[in-house]
Amino acid sequence: MCRLLPLWCLGKGKSRGGDDTMTVGGYAGSILYVNLTTGKVRKEPLDMEVARSFIGGFGINAKLGYDLIVPGIDPLSTDNKIIIGAGPFVGTNIPGSARVSSVTKLPVNGAVGWSGGGAMSFGVMLKNSGYDHVVIEGRANSPVYLKILDDEVEMCDATAIWGKGSQETVDTLYALHGRPLGVLSIGQAGENLVRISMAFVEKCGTLGRGGLGAVFGAKNLKAIVVRGTKGIRVSDRKRYMQLVEGLYERMRKYEGLKGAQIYGFLNFMPVMPREDYLRLKKARLACVSCPIGDKDLLEIRDGRFKGRSVYCSAAVNTLMPIMYGFTRDYGESIKLFEDLDSYGLDQxxxxxxxxxxxxxxxxxxxxxxxxxxxxxxxxxxxxxxxxxxxxxxxxxxxxxxxxxxxxxxxxxxxxxxxxxxxxxxxxAYQGITSPIKTDLFTTFEFGMAVHPKGPCAAPGGSSPLYFTRGRPLEWVAGHLDRMGVPKDAQERILTPKEGMALNVGRMTKYSQLSLFVVDMLGTCGRGQINRFYSNKLQAELYSAVTGLEMSGQELLKAAERALNLIKAANVREGFDRKEDCFPESWFGTEKHKDYYEKVEITKEKAYGMLDDYYDEMGWDVKTGIPTLAKLKELGLEYVAEDGKRLGIVYP
Ligand code: SF4
Incomplete structure (x- = not known):
């Protein structure tokens, strides 16, 4: 029962609950559907055919998003859906398996967009309460928060937390419901339908660049709290234990482990002196199952905010006001960052x-x-x-x-x-003229243009190029192997073109698919965790966890299916090649260089790589949308049928 707040709970909002009938490991086995307008809640079994085709997390979210988000709707209307999911690894003790993914139609640009992130305990709690996904639609009459405690699902009055910042909201909900508790909430920006707002996972994670916060606000939904006690079953325990123990063993032997544990994200992105960071660091926080942890509790040591503690998803994020030149003082910068997070703004x-x-x-x-x-x-x-x-x-x-x-x-x-x-x-926040200035044209910068949603946290997928410079081609080839890139594709990527030894356009496809696999399974996408996983290991773990034998290539195919489906959802919204563009200022007097710093990236070269990306994707180069042949190859013929009804021709 809800307590303390003056709550009203909708009796008709109670779920049926019931036993899981699933025999496959890893999955909780159900999708929870919540209609905020009617107060009705229903629990439906997860379709295992869909699970095999789309794996989970982002993949099944993409399928639900394509099926349920009607083209042309207003993102802030009752028709829009908030779809949240956690993959089959979430809830196990596979290292760093706490990722949550969301899909909605974004208020900032009308794209059907997804986000994913290390979700502290939210995803684990969701899975343990018996749900792989939650789909929310409609609009409550007055502010509510959704409470999921195992089979008890209720909409509770949010009057007492409406108007509060995200951090205060989390504290209030902890006080009400105790801990452990997964919390996804919004600040005042989301309540006021600010299109550049986000949702927050507990106190240190963000979700939903592009306005997920405003979609919550438009539904009068302040937060989702979740706690589950059911546990997640693993199918082949012996095989699973061998794989997981092997992973932990490799992590223990990793020479960079200590540095990552002490310095977190700064270990890879040294944007401030280490001694300054250590002075600010009060505590290190981690998602459930993460042996490294890179989320921080900082304490401002000097100035007018001295003594103030601030949570952040990585210390580097608190430095943006300094990078913008608004201040040179850590305390002032951290406080501005806290304001941004508390309001729920995308900084x-x-x-x-x-x-x-x-x-x-x-x-x-x-x-x-x-x-x-x-x-x-x-x-x-x-x-x-x-x-x-x-x-x-x-x-x-x-x-x-x-x-x-x-x-x-x-x-x-x-x-x-x-x-x-x-x-x-x-x-497009990273690039030669972007707020985060970079001079190499890698999959990250390229991905800013081609990501169907627009520039997001990792638009170019999980690439080895982001934090390195000019490593030898053999090293790049090793990473392509790790990502499971087929040999013929490797050959195309590594065939020199116009003086560039590496074709970033072609590589971006596999880099994106590799991150989608992570998003589907539910492991962390950050380099300090992701570096320990190969495509082969991901497939072996999936097979052991679920009992469904799957190869690395099948995982990549599922990721490609999900990417094409979300792309098609955006084709229905009117997005095509003309939206896949690079900022004009990237081609001014200052230009990017290729990965080996031999060639300046002119507009012609960048758009030539865009052609290569489409070609590698099996998309039509002229329009930038999937071809009929590609849709058929992926078992997505129904997308073409839908297209006919909407006047869209997949060439
Ligand atoms: S590296 Fe950071 S985001 Fe990833 S699982 Fe660990 S704490 Fe979470």
Whole structure:
């Protein structure tokens, strides 16, 4: 029962519960459907044919998203769905198996988009309560949060937490329901339908770049809390134990283990002096089953916020205000980061849109009257106030809250010529002229253009190129082997073209598929965990956990099926080749270089690689959409049939 808050719980919202009939390991065996308008809840068995074809997590989310999100709907309407899932490894003790994935239609650009991330305890709790996926639709009459405690599913009054920041919301829910407890919640930005808002997993994880927070808000849904006690069964225990023990053994022997455990993400991305980080670090946090842990509790040591503790998904994230030049003080930067997280804002979008608004002012497109001030001051107090205005839609903050797409609609071509690095309505945040400045053109930068949703956390998939420079081709080939890339594709990737030894366009396909496998199974995508997994090992683990024998190539095929399906969901929304573009400013006087720093990446070269990407994907190079032959190969003929009804021709 809900306690303490003045709650109303809908009796008709109780689920039927019941025993799992599943005999396959790894899966909880059910999908929970929640209609917030009617208060009805139903539990349906997971279709094992679908599970075999789409594995779980992102894969089954993609299938549910394609089937249930009707093309053309308003993302903030009752028709939109929030689909959350955790793969078959989540709930086992496979290292770093706590990943959760979401799919919804995104308010920021209208794409059907997905997100995935290390989810602390949320995914594990969801699986243990008996559900692999949750599908939420409709809109509650007044603010609610969804409570799932094993078979007890209720919508509870959220009056007491509505209006609170995400961190305070989590604390209140912990106080109400005790711990352990998985919590997915939104801050005030989501409540106020800010299109650049996100959802938060407990206190240190983000989910849903592109406006998942606003979709929660539009449904009057403040949070989901979940606790389960059922356990997850493994089919072939002996084989499983051998594989998992082998994994832990390799981790123990890894020479970088200590560094990763001490310095977290900074071990791979040294963006601040280690001694400064150690001074700020108060505690290290980890998702359930993660032996490394890279989430941080920092403590501000000096200045006006001295003594304040701040949770973050990686210390590096708290430095964005410093990178933007708003401050040089760690304490001020961390506090701004805390504001962003607490409101539930996507920090890349929020900081970049403030810069853009000021540019519009400097060019006379936006007036002092519009802004309510002579320009935007970029000092910590002023930025904090603008973040508040965006989150509460006050003054010009109300305009900025709708993201870049709405600004362009409002100010037209004059604004377009000043547009920063934006692709599909979101900031392409890493690149030669991007907020995170990089000079090599790797799968990450390339992925910013081709990811169907737009620039997201890892648009180019799980690639070995992100944190390295110019490693020998044999090393790259070794990683291609690890990802399970077939030999003929390796040959195409490693065939020199226009002076480039490596074809990043072709490689991106396999890099993306490799990350989708991670997202489907439920292991962590971050390098410090993902480095221990190969495509072969993933397949062996899947076979041992579920009892369903599967090869590495079959896993990649399932990932390709899911990617094509989500691509098709976006083709239905009108996305095609014209949206897969690179920021113009990447081709100015300063240009990227190829991985071996021999060739400047001109516009022609970048778009030539785009052709190669489509070709490798089996997509039509002219339109950038899947071909009929590819859909048939993947068993997705029904996509072509749907297309006919909507006037879409898959060539
Ligand atoms: S590396 Fe970080 S995100 Fe990944 S499982 Fe560990 S704590 Fe979670």
């Amino acid at each position: 890349m979008e929020a900081l970049e849109i403030l810069k853009f608004a000021n540019q519009l002012y400097e060019h006379g497109i936006v007036t002092e009257n519009d802004l309510g001030a002579p320009g935007i001051r970029f000092d910590p107090e002023s930025v904090a106030e603008w973040l508040r205005k965006i989150s509460f839609r006050e003054g010009f903050g109300n305009v900025l809250a709708d993201g870049f797409g709405e600004l362009l609609k409002r100010y037209g071509n004059a604004a377009r010529s000043l547009l920063p690095v934006v692709v599909k309505g979101m900031v």
